[in-house]
Amino acid sequence: MGKIPNSTKQLIVVVSKSWNSSTAKLYRFEKVGNNWRKISPAIPVVVGRRGMGVGIGLTKGLQGVTKREGDKRAPAGVFKIPFIFGKQNLGFNYPFYRMDSNYRCVDDINSKYYNKIVNINKTKRDYRSFEKMSLKSGLYDYGLFISHNPKSIKGRGSCIFMHIAKSSGASTVGCTAMKKRDLISVLKWLDKSKNPILIQAPQSQINRLLPKDLKL
Secondary structure, eight states: OOOOOTTOOEEEEEEESSTTOSEEEEEEEEEETTEEEEOSSOEEEEOBTTBEEEOOSSOOOOOSOBOOTTSOOEEEEEEEOOEEEESOOOSOBSOEEEOOTTEEEEOOTTSTTTTOEEETTTSOOOOSOEEESSOTTOTTSEEEEOOSSTTOOTTSOOOOEEEEOOTTOOOBSSOEEEOHHHHHHHHHHOBGGGOOEEEEEEHHHHHHHSOTTOOO
16 A cells, blocks of 8 residues: 655545445545644535546555546545646645636547646647536636546546536536535645645545544
């Protein structure tokens, strides 16, 4: 199994009931001295329509179905969080990238830009399938880019975010989503100097991924 970096002082932990559950709870923890402290009550979230699958991040050895492109499963594992994206920086203490209609996240497995966000004005298009990073629905007004499959291994899943959920509370095709106010609360809490990490898994696996002194 992977190891949480020693520099990590903030954890986002998402736990579902089973591999096939499309609902979950999000917890925030911050390390104070040598102890992990829970920040605020659990936040209800939705994950992939078909639950979770073992993703590619900082861990190895999870027991479960493998995450694949288009499988409608959110990745399980331990993941870095490179940046916040969206339409406006609300004073986040974290790297932020403004997204507009010129940006796409490529999910075409045959593209050299697979699992990358590109500016259509600065790259030559070699892809057929993509996600617009600015949506009329507002679901991507604010979000976190999750470093799943960072080496862009063909077919292992792409364009994984944490974003605003649909008003209906419907599940996603692989991301983790929640109410806008909850997401903004999480984004404003993040502190780059504390090297935040996302840990996401079903209840049966989550304690294998958490630090030894933190259990759910």
